[in-house]
Amino acid sequence: MKIAIIGAGLAGLTCAITLEKHGYQADIFEKRGMVGDRFVISEAMFSMFHTPYKDAVKYFSEIHDIHLKPSSNLQKIYIHSENETSFIEGHLGFTNMRGKHPEAYEKQLADQLQTKIHYNQEVSYEKISKEYTHVVLATGDAMDTKKLQPFDVAFKATFKGAIIEGNFIESETHTFFNNNFAPKGMSYILPHSDTEASLVLVYPQYPENEALDKEELWQKCLSECAIRLDQEIMIVKEYSLKDYRVGKIQTPRIGNTFFVGNCFGAITPLIGFGEFESMLTGIYAAHDIVGIGDYEELVKPLNQSYHDSLSLRRSLEKLDNQQLDLLTKAIDNKTIESLITNKNINLLKILGRLVHPFSRKA
Ligand SMILES: Cc1cc2nc3c(=O)[nH]c(=O)nc-3n(C[C@H](O)[C@H](O)[C@H](O)COP(=O)(O)OP(=O)(O)OC[C@H]3O[C@@H](n4cnc5c(N)ncnc54)[C@H](O)[C@@H]3O)c2cc1C
Numbered sequence: 591m592k593i594a595i596i597g598a599g600l601a602g603l604t605c606a607i608t609l610e611k612h613g614y615q616a617d618i619f620e621k622r623g624m625v626g627d628r629f630v631i632s633e634a635m636f637s638m639f640h641t642p643y644k645d646a647v648k649y650f651s652e653i654h655d656i657h658l659k660p661s662s663n664l665q666k667i668y669i670h671s672e673n674e675t676s677f678i679e680g681h682l683g684f685t686n687m688r689g690k691h692p693e694a695y696e697k698q699l700a701d702q703l704q705t706k707i708h709y710n711q712e713v714s715y716e717k718i719s720k721e722y723t724h725v726v727l728a729t730g731d732a733m734d735t736k737k738l739q740p741f742d743v744a745f746k747a748t749f750k751g752a753i754i755e756g757n758f759i760e761s762e763t764h765t766f767f768n769n770n771f772a773p774k775g776m777s778y779i780l781p782h783s784d785t786e787a788s789l790v791l792v793y794p795q796y797p798e799n800e801a802l803d804k805e806e807l808w809q810k811c812l813s814e815c816a817i818r819l820d821q822e823i824m825i826v827k828e829y830s831l832k833d834y835r836v837g838k839i840q841t842p843r844i845g846n847t848f849f850v851g852n853c854f855g856a857i858t859p860l861i862g863f864g865e866f867e868s869m870l871t872g873i874y875a876a877h878d879i880v881g882i883g884d885y886e887e888l889v890k891p892l893n894q895s896y897h898d899s900l901s902l903r904r905s906l907e908k909l910d911n912q913q914l915d916l917l918t919k920a921i922d923n924k925t926i927e928s929l930i931t932n933k934n935i936n937l938l939k940i941l942g943r944l945v946h947p948f949s950r951k952a
Pocket of ligand 1: 622632
């Protein structure tokens with residue numbers, strides 16, 4: 591077997607580590623000069639979306655012998671709508687660094703690998719597939735998938751983000767659901783430390799959103815964050831991203847080509863997160879290659895949660911600010927909080943039921 595992995599991101603690296611653990615070495619190609627050679631941000635894994643694997647870090651360690659050191663445990667998530675604020679508390683997940691940061695997850699994964707990564711190698715699938723028996727497509731870009739099979743795009747998203755300075759509590763995150771600046775989308779603050787955080791504004795590129803003034807949305811977002819956190823927000827660095835595709839592939843595998851991470855469609859439509867799913871698909875592809883699993887079978891639960899997540903998003907998108915206020919208020923209720931934090935409950939299904947009556951009124 592001659593295995594190539596295109597892309598040394600989360601999915602490519604977990605695939606390579608798992609292959610190594612079973613005695614196989616892949617040729618790993620990375621177009622950049624080092625892993626995570628891009629802007630620094632904080633990302634999060636919310637436990638409530640990973641049923642039945644509520645503690646992702648423990649799960650990767652104990653089940654897959656892949657060890658991640660998050661930057662913080664998430665203990666409190668604030669939910670802000672236009673006129674309401676509520677929060678949920680508990681063991682809610684983790685934050686971690688990405689990009690050019692010494693503790694970035696891609697760096698942590700690369701450190702667990704013996705195999706050398708071939709840097710500055712932007713390879714094409716067409717060329718690689720002739721030389722290798724197995725190819726793992728892990729470029730983090732659904733457009734690469736689209737060259738090989740249909741990729742059903744649910745929506746494209748615009749990200750505007752910044753590293754901000756202020757006073758933060760590392761274990762607390764703030765989320766904003768407010769159509770005034772995050773139309774059919776959301777904004778969130780994930781602390782890197784007590785003094786620095788990532789602020790992200792993300793919304794779908796629907797025609798009605800495209801007609802809006804992007805800078806105005808961003809300025810409104812900044813001022814709302816300042817008001818809700820009751821402090822001045824100092825911007826250290828900004829970035830923006832467009833055309834981030836959220837969608838699903840037709841088949842996770844064609845012949846001996848495996849689609850993993852964002853190339854698989856790992857992004858969950860509800861909040862646009864995909865770290866957990868990306869790492870999982872990398873591991874699962876490796877299991878298939880070494881003969882201890884069937885990739886198509888292993889990813890079936892991910893397909894199901896993608897569809898649950900998409901239908902919940904479609905319901906949420908119908909809500910105006912008044913309805914978002916009602917929903918936020920409803921979350922500020924111990925019964926609902928315990929449903930959300932219950933380890934045995936599939937949150938996507940529960941939330942779908944909660945949101946449904948609100949969206950029916952829309
Ligand atoms: C702004 C932003 C915030 C996010 N926040 C969160 C969050 O909070 N929580 C969460 O769970 N998810 C989040 N996500 C999504 C998450 O980052 C992705 O789902 C995940 O990184 C995808 O992993 P991957 O391995 O598919 O791709 P990546 O980790 O992006 O890795 C792809 C790698 O392939 C390399 N590459 C590309 N093309 C080639 C080529 N032709 N040849 C060789 N190498 C190539 C790239 O340089 C890169 O290193 C966020 C995404 C963005 C954009």
